[in-house]
Amino acid sequence: MKWLAKINLGVVIERLGTFKSALFLLTVISLCLFTGYRLGNYYHHFQITNLEQQKVRLEQLYQQQETNTARIHTLEVELAVEQLANQKAQGLLKSAAEQQFEVKKQLAFYEKVMAPEKQAAGLFVENVKIQASKIPNKYHFQVTLVQQQLKRRYSKGYIELIFEGREGNKAVKLKLEEVAELSKKDLKFSFQYFQIINGEFTLPVNFTPENVLVSAILTKSRWQKYAKKDKSVSWQVNQ
Numbered sequence: 001m002k003w004l005a006k007i008n009l010g011v012v013i014e015r016l017g018t019f020k021s022a023l024f025l026l027t028v029i030s031l032c033l034f035t036g037y038r039l040g041n042y043y044h045h046f047q048i049t050n051l052e053q054q055k056v057r058l059e060q061l062y063q064q065q066e067t068n069t070a071r072i073h074t075l076e077v078e079l080a081v082e083q084l085a086n087q088k089a090q091g092l093l094k095s096a097a098e099q100q101f102e103v104k105k106q107l108a109f110y111e112k113v114m115a116p117e118k119q120a121a122g123l124f125v126e127n128v129k130i131q132a133s134k135i136p137n138k139y140h141f142q143v144t145l146v147q148q149q150l151k152r153r154y155s156k157g158y159i160e161l162i163f164e165g166r167e168g169n170k171a172v173k174l175k176l177e178e179v180a181e182l183s184k185k186d187l188k189f190s191f192q193y194f195q196i197i198n199g200e201f202t203l204p205v206n207f208t209p210e211n212v213l214v215s216a217i218l219t220k221s222r223w224q225k226y227a228k229k230d231k232s233v234s235w236q237v238n239q
Helices: 009-016 018-114
Strands: 122-132 138-148 155-167 170-175 188-191 194-202 208-218 227-234
Touching: 122 208, 122 227, 138 155, 138 188, 138 208, 188 194
Parallel strands: none
Antiparallel strands: 122 138, 138 194, 155 170, 155 188, 155 208, 208 227
């Protein structure tokens, strides 16, 4: 830019004259304005083109976002359906397993009854169930007796129930006849394969049961000897 500093306007005007100098100056100014105008137009066009490209890119991003959002919603619905199907399948499997377990229990029970050669012989207490009633401290009991003999005769006798528990810090035993209005006839049994005996009883309010002792007593007769079969189970109430 040192050459520009060496230009002397006075010398230029003196050599070219006033008119030519003014014309030259006007030409230079016009050239600068035209160049600036063209550069401005070019920059403006560049800005517009760049802005349009950004708008197109932004629209593409919005469209891609909408597509991704729709895909996410679809996947969420599919996941929810899969979870419901999985829960239903697990429920069916659980139900099938429970049914299979119940069938196995029933088969085992009838095997004891109908195939005594596979089990220990004799009369025994198969099961004891306690079920709560709608009345507080009142319960229903169910005792299942099974006979396993190759040569079956009718087993005859009666059952006894004793409820073991506590009243405060004191250990207490309550006989069934003390807490139930049942006669000896209600507790008698006479069967060849199996028999279920039911009844109701009411425990004292301050009594906390812990165990149930069930005794099946075979009375002595011409066809059978006296015997007593005991079974003790923990207190467990089925709702």
